[in-house]
Amino acid sequence: MTQKIKPRHPEKIKNPINPIKKKPNWIRSKLINSREFFVxxxxxxxxxxxxxxxxxxxxxxxxxxxxxxATFMIMGDTCTRACAFCDVKTGKPEKLDPFEDIKIANAVKKT
Ligand code: SF4
Structure with a gap:
């Protein structure tokens, strides 16, 4: 199977192609499998x-x-913004939980 090469945009044809450079090792986060994580x-x-x-x-x-x-998100799991870099769900928020502040306070006490 032959791979089709996408033609460059006419404005970029005279510019050199800049290949994506290898990222430094420190940019990758390490998975930490600790007991505290699971707590x-x-x-x-x-x-x-x-x-x-x-x-x-x-x-x-x-x-x-x-x-x-941990950073708690208050007033639900939905954000009214739609920032391109963020993975939080966008939309109209659900009904508020009147006990959310108490739940967060109790969770913080447990840790
Ligand atoms: S959102 Fe903030 S507190 Fe939560 S994992 Fe990311 S950097 Fe850490």
């Missing part, structure tokens, strides 16, 4: 709380949660 995960999930860490698929989650750090 944080259990507390967050059992309390039925929403975190930016999970909703945004943050690459630092194993590092932060291993230190028992």
């Amino acid at each position: 944080t995960k259990t507390v967050v999930n059992k309390s039925n709380l929403v975190t930016v860490c999970q909703e945004a698929n943050c690459p630092n989650i194993t590092e932060c949660w291993s230190k028992r750090h």
Whole structure:
């Protein structure tokens, strides 16, 4: 099977093609499989709380949660913005949970 080469945009034809350079090793986050990570995960999930860490698929989650750090998202899991770089769900927010602040306070006490 032959691969079709996409023609360059006429404005770019005279410019050299810049190949994507290899990223430095430090830019990749390391997976940390620690007990503290799972403690944080259990507390967050059992309390039925929403975190930016999970909703945004943050690459630092194993590092932060291993230190028992998490960023809670208040007023639901939906954001009214639609920033291109962010993975949080966009839309009209659901009804507010009147006990959310108490749930967060209790979760913080457990960690
Ligand atoms: S606390 Fe850590 S994992 Fe959570 S959003 Fe911030 S950087 Fe990401």
